[in-house]
Amino acid sequence: MKDKIERPTLESWLDNVREYAEDGHVADYIPALSSRDPHQLAVSIHYLDGECVQAGNTDSCFTLQSISKVISLALALIDNGEEYVFARVGMEPSGDPFHSIYRLEQHRPSKPLNPMINAGALAVSNMIRGENANEKVGRLLSFIHDMTDDHSIGVNEEVANSEFESAFLNRSLLYYLKQHDVVSGDIEETLDVYTKQCSIDVNVKQLSRIGALFANEGRDLHSNRQIIPKHFARICKTFMVTCGMYDASGSFAIKVGLPAKSGVAGGVMASLNGFGGIAVYGPALDEKGNSVVGLKLLEILSNRYDLSIF
């Protein structure tokens, strides 16, 4: 068992990394995200024994964005099984930016390389079971409510609408995937599910509990209920290692060494077996779309407390 990091220590580490926000920029390609304060900063660690320590702007809510891709993958695996999912989405890292389109043309039959890049995540959203977008998003929210034991978590409609109206590249990816039979049904409906899953609002405490559930092999820490089958939780954590930071996954593995997933609202969720879940929020992003302060804080914590899995 690794040493726990206490709250005052966490607060002092936060102060050490605060200045790195100046090196990044808030995402503005989704208009509703552009008004976020780049100096917001929060961290939460949910240990496997149920204890949760937090520091910084812990009440600030932010949208999951790409962190939701790990959760939708878990649900799609539960809904359809491994064989169905990986017949449509690959398992290999791409080394490309998250919204890249060009590799779709380089493989035959066409198939997104992995479920963390947008092309793969859109295909995964298309696999979530439900009669319509509302039912699919509702099922995803119930799944998150089960994971956090917190039924207050919902969709930030302003961010969802803002992304839906400006998501021309994601629309293109979906039309391309439909042409190649990777996705089925109505494109606008799948885009609606995807933008809403990305716009689920959380704070660091809620997010660290989700990270802890993955670290606990899919079992809820408090009730011990198996929310995600162990094997599927393992698949999700493996993708977090190989593709969680997109084309920065290699350097992140070397510098930090934790299964983790970032989102363009500035959240990062990390999951360490035998330890717990760590969530960081800092909206200033580097050029690859990852939280600058989030990555720096995880690097410091990992090195100082020997958290790397490698």
Ligand code: DON
């Ligand atoms: O598809 C998009 O562009 C966003 N909803 C999510 C992108 C994202 O979070 C990339 N990760 N850093």
